Amino acid sequence: MECNPLCQELTSFRVMDVLERASELERQGRHIIHLEIGEPDFPTPAAVKAAAVAAIEAGHTHYTHSLGIPELREAIADHYHQEYGVVVDPERILVTPGTSPAMLLVFSLMLRPGQRVILTDPCYACYPNFLRFAGAVPHFVPLRPEAGFQLDVAAVREVLPDVAGILINSPANPTGVVLESRALKELADLGITVFSDEIYHGLVYTGRARSMLEFTDDCFVFNGFSKRYAMTGWRLGYVIAPERYVERLRTMQQNFFLCTSSIAQWAGVAALTQTAAEVEHMRAVYDERRHYLIARLQQLGFGIGVEPTGAFYVFADARHWTEDSVGFAFDVLERAGVGVAPGVDFGPSGEGFLRFSYANSVEHLEEGMLRLERYLAERRA
Ligand SMILES: Cc1ncc(COP(=O)(O)O)c(C=O)c1O
Known part of the structure; x- marks a missing residue:
């Protein structure tokens, strides 16, 4: 075969x-x-480990709601409110076994064969593979070292209209660059779907990283616990999606993953609330x-x-x-x-x-x- x-x-x-x-x-x-x-x-911070042990002892060892436990989804919504001043309905949050499965679900839902999605070059090496696996075609916009690896939105505009969306990552792997807010605002105004991977948020050393949600609600924000909370092995991430797509994402999660580890989810609540x-x-x-x-x-x-x-x-x-x-x-x-x-x-x-x-x-x-x-x-x- x-x-x-x-x-x-x-x-x-x-x-x-x-x-x-x-x-x-x-x-x-x-x-x-x-x-x-x-x-x-x-x-991993001590409070996170303790919360996982407590979850096991309290018997939180079964399937959870497919979207994630309400306590974690509320803690994520509070976190986005505190950090960025945005109001996110916890009903728009889907908790996944890492940021990567969130991307897999969202790109499978949103992209059709042959559709082009803009990526920066360089970018996180798995991105083109996620897109190709969904049948989509990565379209690379080069970042120039002379321009500090900042995204040139004019170069993005040049490849429109025939594009389904753009996947951005700020702070970025591999360049460590934080995108200027002006660029995020301009991307929000382009009329294409913005997929924003915010997994390195919290690891910023001068200024601050802005969430795409500060510029538009009509975007997909990926985030997770691997980097900021030193929790790579726990496999915990999430996507904040526009409300109209949540029901379909939920059906996909129910079929493909059932839910995210109950123990990791309780650990995630502690990460967001007890590790500042x-x-x-x-x-x-x-x-x-x-x-x-x-x-x-x-x-x-x-x-x-x-x-x-x-x-x-x-x-x-x-x-x-x-x-x-x-x-x-x-x-x-x-x-x-x-x-x-x-x-x-x-x-x-x-x-x-x-x-x-x-x-x-x-x-x-x-x-x-x-x-x-x-x-x-x-x-x-
Ligand atoms: C930009 C970026 N996104 C996503 C991931 C994967 O994150 P997770 O561990 O939540 O699946 C990585 C891991 O290196 C990454 O660098």
């Missing part, structure tokens, strides 16, 4: 190849500094690392045109060393023992760049930079 051609089109993530090779080297006894992974190194101090601590520590990493990479000769102010990534220009980011990343891994993500993983405009994650301790960052310095000196010699 032949596989579904839509699955055959899915591309794999080169950074996973880097990670797998790094694990092989570790099995052979090499010590590797992992700057390729976009995963918080902090433990810990979340602020993590943010402050990321910010220290960010300053360190930017300065050190610049000292080593990497180009960082505009300071990244969100998420936990620095997208560094290595084009005066290489036009082959995959080859360079593997060479750095083999010879220096440092894992980094090749820029081309995130789109053709990322070629010649490397993504460094600072979701790692300052000690590891220091050691990684020392190894990189030696590697570059050898390379020059």
